[in-house]
Amino acid sequence: MSQAGLVKKLIPQTNEFERMPVPEAHLKGSKSFLGMFLGEHTAGTEFVIGPLFVAHGVGAVDLILGLVIGNLLAVLSWGLVTAPIATAKRMTLYYQLERITGKNLVRWYNLVNALMFCFLAGSMIAVSATAVGIPFDLKMPSLNDWLPQTFGWVITVFLMGAVITFVAIQGYNQVSKFANIMSPWMILVFLAAGIVGLSQLGVTSFESLGTIAQEIIWNGIPLPGMSRFSIWHIIFFAWFCNMAMHIGMSDLTILRYAKNWTSGFTVFAGLFLGHFIAWIASGILYASFLQANSGSQEFAPGQIAYQTLGIAGAVCVIIAGWTTANPTIYRAGLALQGIFPKVPTWKITSIVGIITSLAACFPALVMKLLDFVAIYGLLLMPMGAVIFADFYLAKKIGFRAEACLANKTNFNFPAFLSWVVTLVFCLGLNQIYGVEIFFLGLPGWFLAVLIFITLSKIYYPIKNPSST
């Protein structure tokens, strides 16, 4: 077979409808999204976030109540904000943004977005590598490691990055298939981790479960050097850890394939299994690890899972990281496609895979995951607010929707100012008033909407409403 023929066979010519609405023949039912969301939200990060709640000394009741409220708010954000716009427009986030803000601004947005996705996918690969390295006796990273410690770590990360990128190159269908296959087994492994961890901590009955949960696992006392988390931290973290996806509108790209806007609510299953049961289970697992290895600074999810669940636990960590890295690399590829529309998707995704693998070499991405997730959401959120305001408020307030498409211009000043001023405002709240990063998303979103509609009314007023 010729080299060109081999490339064509290995890398199918995917049509992902980057610059047109998804045709009706390609729409998918709710079950397709159920599998996708289940895979995406039962991820490698869950093996890090659950333990961090333990380390931050949250109380048991605060954790349970906070997760219920926060996850419900996140489901409502997906179902009522993101999905209706996605199914009405059926465009990728990037093309929708281009129609509103113009090519010049969206290029910068796409670049920031693609980089953030690369770093996020990189952290997933790093988490998976903590499991892949076990049979090779790889030196695992500890809480204070920022730089790669061994050559073996770098090799492991690059090999994993290559395989994951190859699957992502196959497009949305391959990603969806992979998530569908792995989700049911992975969720049961998380459940198993919780059950075994509880047993190792000495739980023997329902009564002792309450006592050990409150006195040993989530005892309200943070580990040395960690701040204490309240119920408000849990609510806002659970709500905004995927801020870029829901009110930041990244999931327009995925949900544009939905037959009906109600498919947005299928995220409920993913969140309550992944961001509730999996966070609780991984917290129990970490508490059990701390009890068995008192004073250990090692923070390697693969090793922690392997100690309790054996090979199945280690494989679960690999798969969990993989099923999140895949759609994240796919999204990063689409972001760069917005900057280089003539370059084929597979080439773009390959470049993304290389950047992601480079990022994954640095354990800092795992150790500072909570901060990174919050910053990543904040950076992208104002553009989601712009899309929201353009879709719902343009007609009511009286400014031109999709202004750059209508005026054939390449730059939208109201959107630019909305983005920059919101970020400066959030930075000010954080630096001057000490507002923690988890709480900045909500005021920031309202400010972004306010700035955009006020300036759009000035810059793009509708003189004759019937012309819309």
Next chain:
Amino acid sequence: MKNVLKIGSYLGLILTIIPPLLFFYGKLDLKTMNLWLGIGMILWMITAPFWINAAKEAE
């Protein structure tokens, strides 16, 4: 054939959740539980890919 694959997959899931429960109630030791978890994992991996996505595409 598809039904045999499905039974294999469900058995894999059962072997992923029952051994931890038996460990919790003190009926299995950690090493044996880990072995059953591994068998369950392999059963799932070698059977599920052949019917899960086929079922989705048929919908």
